[in-house]
Amino acid sequence: MSLVVTALPGATFGGLVTAPVNASEIVSAAEASPVALPSLLNQFNGFLLIKGMSGLEDEPELLLRLSQVFGTEVESYHETRMAQQNVHPEIPEILMVSNIPPADRKPPPQPDPPHTADGCLPTQFPHRRGWHTDQSYRRPPPDASLFFCVVPAPKGQAQTLYANGIAAYEGLTPEMKTRVNSLVGIHAKPGVGRGEVAVRAGETPMKLGPGDQPQRQPVVRVHPETGAKSLYLCEAGQMDWIDGPFVDMEPGPDGEGAKLLYKLMAHYTKSEFVYVHDWDRGDLVIYDNRTLIHAATWFDAARFQRLMWRTTVSGNPGAEYAGEAKSWVIP
Ligand SMILES: [Fe+2]
Numbered sequence: 001m002s003l004v005v006t007a008l009p010g011a012t013f014g015g016l017v018t019a020p021v022n023a024s025e026i027v028s029a030a031e032a033s034p035v036a037l038p039s040l041l042n043q044f045n046g047f048l049l050i051k052g053m054s055g056l057e058d059e060p061e062l063l064l065r066l067s068q069v070f071g072t073e074v075e076s077y078h079e080t081r082m083a084q085q086n087v088h089p090e091i092p093e094i095l096m097v098s099n100i101p102p103a104d105r106k107p108p109p110q111p112d113p114p115h116t117a118d119g120c121l122p123t124q125f126p127h128r129r130g131w132h133t134d135q136s137y138r139r140p141p142p143d144a145s146l147f148f149c150v151v152p153a154p155k156g157q158a159q160t161l162y163a164n165g166i167a168a169y170e171g172l173t174p175e176m177k178t179r180v181n182s183l184v185g186i187h188a189k190p191g192v193g194r195g196e197v198a199v200r201a202g203e204t205p206m207k208l209g210p211g212d213q214p215q216r217q218p219v220v221r222v223h224p225e226t227g228a229k230s231l232y233l234c235e236a237g238q239m240d241w242i243d244g245p246f247v248d249m250e251p252g253p254d255g256e257g258a259k260l261l262y263k264l265m266a267h268y269t270k271s272e273f274v275y276v277h278d279w280d281r282g283d284l285v286i287y288d289n290r291t292l293i294h295a296a297t298w299f300d301a302a303r304f305q306r307l308m309w310r311t312t313v314s315g316n317p318g319a320e321y322a323g324e325a326k327s328w329v330i331p
Pocket residue numbers: 132133134294
């Protein structure tokens with residue numbers, strides 16, 4: 001059975017897989033034609049939604065097999081020192097993003113104020129915080145992530161927001177394109193005292209080992225398969241606000257670099273570039289970290305449980321990273 005994908009309703013990018021309709025058939029179809037699904041991911045600007053993957057929660061190895069279609073390496077979260085309680089007990093390539101014990105991932109806070117003036121969910125930076133691309137604090141960074149909903153929070157909570165970096169780059173003025181084309185960002189792991197909030201609060205940054213150092217990344221990434229250019233940026237929590245956020249620009253939270261990052265992130269997260277995904281049980285989203293950023297939203301974790309599984313796929317970061325050793329593995 002071949003894969004059928006249509007444009008994602010309600011979005012300016014992305015594809016919706018409409019056939020086959022169950023998890024094992026989709027995995028079989030993807031494995032039988034291993035370039036099909038990655039090609040469709042490229043065709044639909046790095047975002048695919050597959051609904052009704054029910055049964056996957058009973059066969060987590062299907063998620064691993066599907067992930068392997070998208071790249072040569074699926075991250076083992078044991079090797080990357082992820083807290084054990086957030087890793088699937090049988091499949092170390094599955095991260096459990098959950099507040100269900102023993103997992104202990106807390107949702108982000110609500111934006112301040114919680115809604116826009118017209119009562120909508122805020123999506124644009126800086127009203128919406130937390131925009132990032134997975135693990136940009138590593139070189140080479142990962143290619144794609146697969147995100148599966150095992151237990152959803154109630155509708156209207158715990159949405160995931162995605163923004164299209166290709167359209168955001170194309171939407172820049174010619175002058176701004178020229179300005180960012182050779183710009184380099186400095187990305188830092190969240191929670192190490194180098195993000196905007198920590199720096200403004202005067203926190204002492206953590207002493208980082210050689211495998212956890214902030215990493216430089218091009219602000220404009222060229223997709224290795226399509227050649228498309230996209231904005232490759234995170235907002236304040238995953239950039240380095242001590243030495244950055246940009247190389248060769250005035251550093252720090254009030255520097256010229258920070259002003260430019262605020263401007264670029266506000267542009268990147270305009271509503272025309274953003275898709276809001278409200279999760280149903282059995283939804284699987286495949287997103288390309290080279291071309292999209294995303295952000296989590298709040299849910300009432302005191303009242304509700306939520307369980308998501310995530311895999312992270314690597315292997316084709318592009319010419320920028322050719323032959324490079326993993327920054328987080330120290331021999
Ligand atoms: Fe993420």
